[in-house]
Structure formats: C-alpha cells, structure tokens
Amino acid sequence: MGLGTVGGGVALALTDHANSIQRKTGFSVNLRHVLVRDSEKTRDPAPPEGVLTTNPEDILADPHVQIVVETMGGDHPAGEYLQRALDAGKHVVTANKEVMSRRGPDLMALAQKKQVNLLFEASAGGGIPIVGCLMSQLLANDIRSIRSIINGTTNYILTQMAWHQASFADALAEAQTRGYAEADPTNDIEGIDAAYKLSVLGSLAFHRRIPHHAIHTEGISQLGPEDFRYASELGYAIKSLAIAVVQSNGLVQARVHPALVPENHLLAKVDGVYNAVEVTGDLCGQIILHGQGAGREATTSAVMGDILSIVRTMGSANVPPPLPALDVNGDDTDSAVCPIDELSSAYYIRLTCADQAGVLAQVAQILGDGNISIATVIQKDTDPGSGTAQLVITTYPAREADVQFALAAVARLGVVVGVNNLIRIEE
Amino acid sequence: MGLGTVGGGVALALTDHANSIQRKTGFSVNLRHVLVRDSEKTRDPAPPEGVLTTNPEDILADPHVQIVVETMGGDHPAGEYLQRALDAGKHVVTANKEVMSRRGPDLMALAQKKQVNLLFEASAGGGIPIVGCLMSQLLANDIRSIRSIINGTTNYILTQMAWHQASFADALAEAQTRGYAEADPTNDIEGIDAAYKLSVLGSLAFHRRIPHHAIHTEGISQLGPEDFRYASELGYAIKSLAIAVVQSNGLVQARVHPALVPENHLLAKVDGVYNAVEVTGDLCGQIILHGQGAGREATTSAVMGDILSIVRTMGSANVPPPLPALDVNGDDTDSAVCPIDELSSAYYIRLTCADQAGVLAQVAQILGDGNISIATVIQKDTDPGSGTAQLVITTYPAREADVQFALAAVARLGVVVGVNNLIRIEE
Structure with missing residues (x-):
C-alpha cells in the first residue's frame, strides 16, 4: 500500500x-x-x-x-x-x-x-x-539450525572495519553517507531488525513461536578495529550472526550477536550489504542462500x-x-526458547591489563576455577604511556553463565583495566 | 517408484x-x-x-x-x-x-x-x-543468467587437483574409490549430466526450450595440475561451470565447460561434492544457492x-x-540457443613450445592478426630434456571463432609442440 x-x-x-x-x-x-x-x-x-x-x-x-x-x-x-x-x-x-x-x-x-x-x-x-524455501521446498526437513547474516547495514559496517581497520564510528558514518544506515541506526546496529527477521525465520523453521523479545540480542558498537586484527590472526572473521538452533533438549537457542566465524566458512565471505542464510536440515544437510538482503x-x-x-x-x-x-498450538509463550545463560560456546575475550608479569596467571586462575579451558592467548599492543597491554584469550566451549560469572571476577582484578569484549566463536 | x-x-x-x-x-x-x-x-x-x-x-x-x-x-x-x-x-x-x-x-x-x-x-x-525458486519465488524476475556448479563428481575431482596438485587420472580414481564417481564416469566428466540439468534450469529461467543437445559441452579430462598452478598465480580457480546467459540479441548462450573463476568469487569457493547456482535477475540481482547437489x-x-x-x-x-x-509456444526448436562460435570471452591458453627466443613473438603475431589482445603472459617450467617450456597466455575478451581459428594457426607453428588447453575466463 x-x-x-x-x-x-x-x-x-x-x-x-x-x-x-x-x-x-x-x-x-x-x-x-x-x-x-x-x-x-x-x-x-x-x-x-x-x-x-x-x-x-x-x-x-x-x-x-x-x-x-x-x-x-x-x-x-x-x-x-x-x-x-x-x-x-x-x-x-x-x-x-x-x-x-x-x-x-x-x-x-x-x-x-x-x-x-x-x-x-x-x-x-x-x-x-x-x-518460501522454508514453507515449501525444505518443508519435509526437520530443520536443526539457522545461522544467518540478515542485516545489511551491520554487515557493511563490519566489512569496512575488517577491510580498512576503521573504527565503528567511522564505519557507521560511511554507511550513513552511502544511504546504507538510517540517521537513527539503532534498530540495525543493536540487532533489533535482525531479531525480528530471525523470529520470522525461526517460527517457520521450527514450527513454533520464536518471539523476538525472547531472542538474546547484542549490537556491534563495542567492537574495535583491534578485534578484527586479533580475530584475523586467529583465523576468523567477525560477523553479526542471527542464530537459532534446536538443542538436544528440544529447546531453541535464539540469539543475535557478533561472532567469530572461521575465515574459510562461506558466511565469513559475505561482504558489504549482502545477506546470507545457512539452513541445516536432517535431509538437505547444509544449504546457504546468498544475495541482496535489502534495497x-x-x-x-x-x-x-x-x-x-x-x-x-x-x-x-x-x-x-x-x-x-x-503449528503453534499451545506454544503461544516463549517457553520454547531457552535463556542465553545455558548456551555452550567457545569465546574470544579481550582485556586491557597492566603491562606486568603475573597478570595472565591471575586471569587464568579465575577462568580455571570457573571450569573454563583456555585455548589460545595473545598478549600484545603494549602501550608504554598507560603501562597497559592487550590480552586476548580464546576458550574451549564453556557455559555462558560460567563465563559471565568469571569475567565479572576478572574485571575486579586490580591488574585488569577493563574487559573490552566477549565474542562468541561459531565453529 | x-x-x-x-x-x-x-x-x-x-x-x-x-x-x-x-x-x-x-x-x-x-x-x-x-x-x-x-x-x-x-x-x-x-x-x-x-x-x-x-x-x-x-x-x-x-x-x-x-x-x-x-x-x-x-x-x-x-x-x-x-x-x-x-x-x-x-x-x-x-x-x-x-x-x-x-x-x-x-x-x-x-x-x-x-x-x-x-x-x-x-x-x-x-x-x-x-x-522451485525459479518457478515461484523468483518468477517475477527477468532472469539474465545462470552460472552454476551442478555436477558434484566433477567438482570433487577439480578440488582434488587444485588442493593436492593431483593428475586428472588420480583424482578420478580417488573419486571412484569414495563412491563419488561411477565405474563409467563419462556422463559426469564429459559434462553430459550438467548439460541435462542446465537444460532444465535454463528452460525454467528463460521460459523457452534450452535443448541439452544445443548446449556446448566440454569435459574436464584435458586439465592438468599445471593449469591449476598457473591459474592460481593469476588469481583464479578452475571450476566446471554450467552457464546460460541471455545475450543482448535475445538469444541464449548455453554451455558447460571448465572455466577460470576469480578466487574471491563465491563460485570459486565451492569445494568438493558441493554444488552452487548463481542466478541473476533484473529485480533480485545476484543470488547464490549453495548446498549438496547429490546424494x-x-x-x-x-x-x-x-x-x-x-x-x-x-x-x-x-x-x-x-x-x-x-511458455514454449513456437520455440520447440533450438533456435533460441546461439552457437559457441559467437561467444565473446576472455581466454586462458596453455602451449608447450620450443624453449628458444622469438617464440612469443610468433604466437603474438598470429593472435594480433586475429584481433585477439593479450592480457598476460607467463613463460616457465622449462624442461631441459625436451627443450620445451610452457607458455601461458590470457587474453582480453575476444570472439570464440577468432580464437579457435588463431589457435589452429598457432598449432601449425614449427616452434609450438602442442596447444594443451584453452579455458574460458568468467569474470
């Protein structure tokens, strides 16, 4: 109309x-x-x-x-x-x-x-x-997961940050100049737009309501160019993903947030304003659809x-x-969606720490006490002026609640200036 | 049944x-x-x-x-x-x-x-x-082209050749061992299977008959590991593509053959037995569907x-x-499909030549006389035993018939031992 x-x-x-x-x-x-x-x-x-x-x-x-x-x-x-x-x-x-x-x-x-x-x-x-594919061609499948890049504005900004080591603010301004971002970009950069879309796709895929307000949603504004640099060193791209997965207990994990994606995965190669949706079904296996998500x-x-x-x-x-x-009878609540606390994921953690011996030992102690196994550590970008360094840690899969609890303790350490970022890793 | x-x-x-x-x-x-x-x-x-x-x-x-x-x-x-x-x-x-x-x-x-x-x-x-997408979701579009990898056997063999510098024969044997190729692999490796599929897709996309026998079809058996090496140096992967394009004169170019694809294009990243179809329409732009093509x-x-x-x-x-x-009224013949001679394409040409001065000049003269502009030349892999070297030439877009005519003349040169390969470049 x-x-x-x-x-x-x-x-x-x-x-x-x-x-x-x-x-x-x-x-x-x-x-x-x-x-x-x-x-x-x-x-x-x-x-x-x-x-x-x-x-x-x-x-x-x-x-x-x-x-x-x-x-x-x-x-x-x-x-x-x-x-x-x-x-x-x-x-x-x-x-x-x-x-x-x-x-x-x-x-x-x-x-x-x-x-x-x-x-x-x-x-x-x-x-x-x-x-239409979910409603028709793929309908026979028991869909197990959707992993998608369904907000072109966000993906454009992240692509600019990755390619040109741009700050978030500069990349957003560029997106606005080109008409890829609105004057008020909140809906896009905070993941709200993607959550609506994931709600629609998840409801079709899993035949139950996935209310948008039950979707854990994180924006991209806290990402810095150094995150892209470190991620790249580790073999990953950073993308804002909208993910819905049926867990073994039958509940759906539904979330929108930045994620580290292996560089050789096709989702890592979705650039600019393009979108892509990966659907995994019991019969079709993994299918990826790539194209213009807006315009x-x-x-x-x-x-x-x-x-x-x-x-x-x-x-x-x-x-x-x-x-x-x-087919949503009796599922009118969001009980089909489980809280983010129960997620099991590998994580990328970036901290700003005092540039002194023994810092890693203190951080590692807290993570170990929380049942979080460290996979890799990168310590670099020492800043002589402030006497700080960047500590980047990746973990093996751990429980989200445990990671959040441990990070709160890490943030209270005297040698830790700040927890800059916690990004989930999607293998 | x-x-x-x-x-x-x-x-x-x-x-x-x-x-x-x-x-x-x-x-x-x-x-x-x-x-x-x-x-x-x-x-x-x-x-x-x-x-x-x-x-x-x-x-x-x-x-x-x-x-x-x-x-x-x-x-x-x-x-x-x-x-x-x-x-x-x-x-x-x-x-x-x-x-x-x-x-x-x-x-x-x-x-x-x-x-x-x-x-x-x-x-x-x-x-x-x-x-289904061509019949329904994309039906409103005037489809302009289909470019696809729709034979998993071929793509598996080409992936093995690219990754492991395997010969065609070894890669085929490996595919047969794994059950990805039949005992008689002719239909797959000669492009016949892909031509049937392209005929089906092209007819749906362009709303006219694209008979399989009107599709220009070349197999992959003439490719050698050196082609993958040289292509990679030039920034390309080699894929067997099934392509149908509506030309400006309204006729359809339909062909199945090996092609050089820029390494950063998503089609270049379709590995193993996976398939992908790229559809370009006037409204949807470029859409790529990626998934398991068989099994x-x-x-x-x-x-x-x-x-x-x-x-x-x-x-x-x-x-x-x-x-x-x-909607095929009156189009029951293959008159909607134009011959490969009229194709305009860039080309990769590999020759085995005598390892002596002046060879390139003679070859370049013939190409120039045929209105074929050279883009790059690589001369390498000198074999002291046979006194030969490999000459790899890429051209700017030229008419297929002109290229075929010129190459026949090149093959007759005394300093040319053989024309090993002519591969079209898809930008």
Missing part, C-alpha cells in the same frame, strides 16, 4: 512487467490504489493516473481489491490494516518483519479461516528466497514473487494450502 | 517423517508400492511389508495411487511411465533430469491438461531448492518437498497453478 521506496518499486514493476506477468501467470494485474502520506509530492517515475490516495479506506473498503500489498513497515497501523484486509477476504502480501514477528501466527490463522493467502517472502532476507529491487523481487504466486492460482477455485507455520 | 538409493531414502523418509508430514500438511501419506528390479534382495532398512513389486502395472493401474514418485533415472522406460501416470490423472514427482530435459514441456502440457501436478525439484541441484538425503529432501507440496493441497478442490515453464 505504501509508495515508499519499495512500494514505488512494486508499483513500477507491475507496470514494467505487465506483459511478462500476463505471460507467466495467464492473468493481468491491475494496480488500483497506492496509499501515500502525501499525494501531491512529485514522484519519479510518476505513478499511474489516479492511483494515489491518502485514505486507507479507499483500499480496505474497495470490493474490487483482491490483493493488498503492504511495504510501509512498523507494527502500527500496518498490522491493523493487514488484519482488516484479511478479514475482508483479501489476499495479503507483506514485507513487514515487525508485523510478522509480532502477529504472524494470529494473521496466519485469520488467513486460514478466510481461505486467503498471506505471503511474506520480503519480510526476512530481502531478495533471498528463504521464506528496492531485491525487496520488490520478493514482493512480486508473492503477488505472482497468488495471481497464478486465481483462475481456479483454489484454496490456499494451510500455512505450515500455523 | 524405484527403490534405488534415492527411492529407498524417500520410502524411509515417508516412514520416519510420518508424524511430521501429518502435522505439517494435515494429511498422512500411505506408501503403497515400490517398483524394484529384484524384490527378493535383502534391503537395509527393510521396506514396509508388501510394498515391493517388479511390475510397473501394479502402480500405474492402481486407482488408489494419487502420487507417483520416480527416481529410477534415464529416459527409457521412466519417461513412458511418467507419461502414463499423468495420463491416468496421477500427480508426478520426479528426480529425472534426462526425462525433464528431453520431454519436460510435453509432460508439463500433459499435466496441465490433466490438472495434476508435475514437480521435479530433485532433477537439478539435488538438495538445493533452485527449481541420498539431499535428493530425498527435494523429492519429499515436492510430495508435501502436493499433499498440502489435497484437502481442497485445488487445481495446480499453470506451470510457468509451459
């Missing part, structure tokens, strides 16, 4: 691709209304005559509208509009990760009841066709794919197949 | 996943018959009681059979069986690249007429969900996904949507 960046792309694609839509589906699509904030604004390219409106009722109350496309974003009022559209028996295509994360199961149940389609390929992964054209590709899927079935008395993600 | 490797995997998955199929689709699937060559053979795990038969009529004439699954391979008799199954109003799921390449459009038209599904996700890319579980994932797609719609009076690949 919106004619923002993506909405305009969809409107344009409906016009530009009119012939091929007819050829590919057997039907033509007629663009009736486009909801905008300001219908007087000059738009390039100009929308077709008479389609712009500032009144959502023009769309929701028009009995000739068969498909409502929503690319406005945000839960309110988009969520209410979509509910009303479904209630009125209209098919819905949405790119809205927040709505699908917050209200997905309810909207799906409503679509089911009304026997209409609710498709949302563009809500996670942009142009990467991961949503007008890529999102338009996903939205248009959904529109064509609906249009293709319009000739027959088709009833949409049940949405596989509806 | 077959209970070969994959057929057995499907039969097993239908049993193992019975609960989750019911939960995900609302229906249970009942395995009625499995066609085998020898019903007395001991099988592990044992198939359900009473399902094995050696008579295809048990399946084709059974009115209770709603879905026929074919994983036997080969055009005959599988093609005839599938035609009869569709004719009898049964849904068909097939993993058969050869049948889909040779008879795809005819079978699709028949499925359309009979209002049944014909799904074939496993026919190309194994567990990688590329077929029992991966293929079972694809076949099962198709089965579940059909089962999900069984409750309603659903009519399958038209298959988008049906």
Whole structure:
C-alpha cells in the first residue's frame, strides 16, 4: 500500500512487467490504489493516473481489491490494516518483519479461516528466497539450525572495519553517507531488525513461536578495529550472526550477536550489504542462500514473487494450502526458547591489563576455577604511556553463565583495566 | 517408484517423517508400492511389508495411487511411465533430469491438461531448492543468467587437483574409490549430466526450450595440475561451470565447460561434492544457492518437498497453478540457443613450445592478426630434456571463432609442440 521506496518499486514493476506477468501467470494485474502520506509530492517515475490516495479506506473498503500489498513497515497501523484486509477476504502480501514477528501466527490463522493467502517472502532476507524455501521446498526437513547474516547495514559496517581497520564510528558514518544506515541506526546496529527477521525465520523453521523479545540480542558498537586484527590472526572473521538452533533438549537457542566465524566458512565471505542464510536440515544437510538482503529491487523481487504466486492460482477455485507455520498450538509463550545463560560456546575475550608479569596467571586462575579451558592467548599492543597491554584469550566451549560469572571476577582484578569484549566463536 | 538409493531414502523418509508430514500438511501419506528390479534382495532398512513389486502395472493401474514418485533415472522406460501416470490423472514427482530435459514441456502440457501436478525439484541441484525458486519465488524476475556448479563428481575431482596438485587420472580414481564417481564416469566428466540439468534450469529461467543437445559441452579430462598452478598465480580457480546467459540479441548462450573463476568469487569457493547456482535477475540481482547437489538425503529432501507440496493441497478442490515453464509456444526448436562460435570471452591458453627466443613473438603475431589482445603472459617450467617450456597466455575478451581459428594457426607453428588447453575466463 505504501509508495515508499519499495512500494514505488512494486508499483513500477507491475507496470514494467505487465506483459511478462500476463505471460507467466495467464492473468493481468491491475494496480488500483497506492496509499501515500502525501499525494501531491512529485514522484519519479510518476505513478499511474489516479492511483494515489491518502485514505486507507479507499483500499480496505474497495470490493474490487483482491490483493493488498503492504511495504510501509512498523507494527502500527500496518498490522491493523493487514488484519482488516484479511478479514475482508483479501489476499495479503507483506514485507513487514515487525508485523510478522509480532502477529504472524494470529494473521496466519485469520488467513486460514478466510481461505486467503498471506505471503511474506520480503519480510526476512530481502531478495533471498528463504521464506518460501522454508514453507515449501525444505518443508519435509526437520530443520536443526539457522545461522544467518540478515542485516545489511551491520554487515557493511563490519566489512569496512575488517577491510580498512576503521573504527565503528567511522564505519557507521560511511554507511550513513552511502544511504546504507538510517540517521537513527539503532534498530540495525543493536540487532533489533535482525531479531525480528530471525523470529520470522525461526517460527517457520521450527514450527513454533520464536518471539523476538525472547531472542538474546547484542549490537556491534563495542567492537574495535583491534578485534578484527586479533580475530584475523586467529583465523576468523567477525560477523553479526542471527542464530537459532534446536538443542538436544528440544529447546531453541535464539540469539543475535557478533561472532567469530572461521575465515574459510562461506558466511565469513559475505561482504558489504549482502545477506546470507545457512539452513541445516536432517535431509538437505547444509544449504546457504546468498544475495541482496535489502534495497528496492531485491525487496520488490520478493514482493512480486508473492503477488505472482497468488495471481497464478486465481483462475481456479483454489484454496490456499494451510500455512505450515500455523503449528503453534499451545506454544503461544516463549517457553520454547531457552535463556542465553545455558548456551555452550567457545569465546574470544579481550582485556586491557597492566603491562606486568603475573597478570595472565591471575586471569587464568579465575577462568580455571570457573571450569573454563583456555585455548589460545595473545598478549600484545603494549602501550608504554598507560603501562597497559592487550590480552586476548580464546576458550574451549564453556557455559555462558560460567563465563559471565568469571569475567565479572576478572574485571575486579586490580591488574585488569577493563574487559573490552566477549565474542562468541561459531565453529 | 524405484527403490534405488534415492527411492529407498524417500520410502524411509515417508516412514520416519510420518508424524511430521501429518502435522505439517494435515494429511498422512500411505506408501503403497515400490517398483524394484529384484524384490527378493535383502534391503537395509527393510521396506514396509508388501510394498515391493517388479511390475510397473501394479502402480500405474492402481486407482488408489494419487502420487507417483520416480527416481529410477534415464529416459527409457521412466519417461513412458511418467507419461502414463499423468495420463491416468496421477500427480508426478520426479528426480529425472534426462526425462525433464528431453520431454519436460510435453509432460508439463500433459499435466496441465490433466490438472495434476508435475514437480521435479530433485532433477537439478539435488538438495538445493533452485527449481522451485525459479518457478515461484523468483518468477517475477527477468532472469539474465545462470552460472552454476551442478555436477558434484566433477567438482570433487577439480578440488582434488587444485588442493593436492593431483593428475586428472588420480583424482578420478580417488573419486571412484569414495563412491563419488561411477565405474563409467563419462556422463559426469564429459559434462553430459550438467548439460541435462542446465537444460532444465535454463528452460525454467528463460521460459523457452534450452535443448541439452544445443548446449556446448566440454569435459574436464584435458586439465592438468599445471593449469591449476598457473591459474592460481593469476588469481583464479578452475571450476566446471554450467552457464546460460541471455545475450543482448535475445538469444541464449548455453554451455558447460571448465572455466577460470576469480578466487574471491563465491563460485570459486565451492569445494568438493558441493554444488552452487548463481542466478541473476533484473529485480533480485545476484543470488547464490549453495548446498549438496547429490546424494541420498539431499535428493530425498527435494523429492519429499515436492510430495508435501502436493499433499498440502489435497484437502481442497485445488487445481495446480499453470506451470510457468509451459511458455514454449513456437520455440520447440533450438533456435533460441546461439552457437559457441559467437561467444565473446576472455581466454586462458596453455602451449608447450620450443624453449628458444622469438617464440612469443610468433604466437603474438598470429593472435594480433586475429584481433585477439593479450592480457598476460607467463613463460616457465622449462624442461631441459625436451627443450620445451610452457607458455601461458590470457587474453582480453575476444570472439570464440577468432580464437579457435588463431589457435589452429598457432598449432601449425614449427616452434609450438602442442596447444594443451584453452579455458574460458568468467569474470
């Protein structure tokens, strides 16, 4: 309904691709209304005559509208509009990760009841066709894990920091200059955007609710260029990953945070604004989908794919197949998601310490007492001015709660100036 | 119908996943018959009681059979069986690249007429969900190119040659020992298997027939370990690519051959038996799907996904949507595919020459006369015994026919012992 960046792309694609839509589906699509904030604004390219409106009722109350496309974003009022559209028996295509994360199961149940389609390929992964793959081609699999780079802004910033040894602030400013980051970048750099998307993908993959607020979320602003340097020495890249894993106890670990990824892993090679999603299933094994996770054209590709899927079935008395993600009976709480404290992971720890003998022994003592085994130690970048050095420790897999407890004790050591960073290592 | 490797995997998955199929689709699937060559053979795990038969009529004439699954391979008799199954109003799921390449459009038209599904996700890319993506999620795009690694045997051999400087013969023997290559490896190493798959993918992507016999196909047996060494010095990996590109004149270039791929491109990092497909569309941009291209579980994932797609719609009076690949009216010939002579590409050329002054000048003269610009020259590996050296030349983009013509002249030079290799460079 919106004619923002993506909405305009969809409107344009409906016009530009009119012939091929007819050829590919057997039907033509007629663009009736486009909801905008300001219908007087000059738009390039100009929308077709008479389609712009500032009144959502023009769309929701028009009995000739068969498909409502929503690319406005945000839960309110988009969520209410979509509910009303479904209630009125209209098919819905949405790119809205927040709505699908917050209200997905309810909207799906409503679509089911009304026997209409609710498709949302563009809500996670942009142009990467991961949503449809989870709902259809990979549906037979018991999905075991999703590991993904699903925020292009963050990945652009981390790529700049890795390639040019840039500070976080400089890399963010560069991303803003290029239009890859918003003026207020909070949603991207704090992992909130990725958590919404992981919530959508995890719910589809594991057939239960993965509420976004149950996802442990850490941003990237605490990373420094030295972390990239040390990680590289150890054979790792640093990426912000959105991860959901079914544990052996049946609970799901769901988390968004920076992670060390082995340099030879394909996820380590996802650069710039690109996204990638790795899915592991019992039959398909490990599948990786890589592509543009955002941007007008890529999102338009996903939205248009959904529109064509609906249009293709319009000739027959088709009833949409049940949405596989509806299997959430009794799982309406976040009890399926386990707390981060119970995670078992290897860790990268960076400390600023006094540059004197015996420091490592004190730190190692505390980690050992906490059942945390040290894998490697790098001590370097001595600063004669402050009399400090950097101590970088990697551990073997340990329990998150134990590591957090031990690090609190390490921080209280007189020889430790500060705990700069704790980054999980994904092997 | 077959209970070969994959057929057995499907039969097993239908049993193992019975609960989750019911939960995900609302229906249970009942395995009625499995066609085998020898019903007395001991099988592990044992198939359900009473399902094995050696008579295809048990399946084709059974009115209770709603879905026929074919994983036997080969055009005959599988093609005839599938035609009869569709004719009898049964849904068909097939993993058969050869049948889909040779008879795809005819079978699709028949499925359309009979209002049944014909799904074939496993026919190309194994567990990688590329077929469904082209038919559905990416359908709105005008697809411009497919570049892919879709033969795991070949990629395994090339990876061994690159990593261990193995000869082709040794790497093939290793692949055969590990079960990655057949006793008669011709279909894989000569690119025939990849051409069938490219024919299937290209037809879906470009909505016209890309007959496998119109695809220019070269094998990998002429590659030597030195080619990998020189390519690496130049910053390239060597991969066997299956490529289909829509040219500016509207014709499709379709070819399977070894190619130099820049080392930092994701396709260069596809190792071992893995497959990857890169699709470029006008909206989605460049998307890469990476995963297991063959093997029992991966293929079972694809076949099962198709089965579940059909089962999900069984409750309603659903009519399958038209298959988008049906748009082949009037394109029943291979006129949409242009000959390799008209390709414009950069090239890697390896010659064995007399180790004497003036050789390069003579070769360069011929290339220059043919409008072929040289980009780099490496002259090395002098062999004092034979008095020869290796001359490796890369060119700027040139016309294939010009390059072939010039190389024939180069081969006739007295100072040239042999033209060892001509490999296209994919930037």
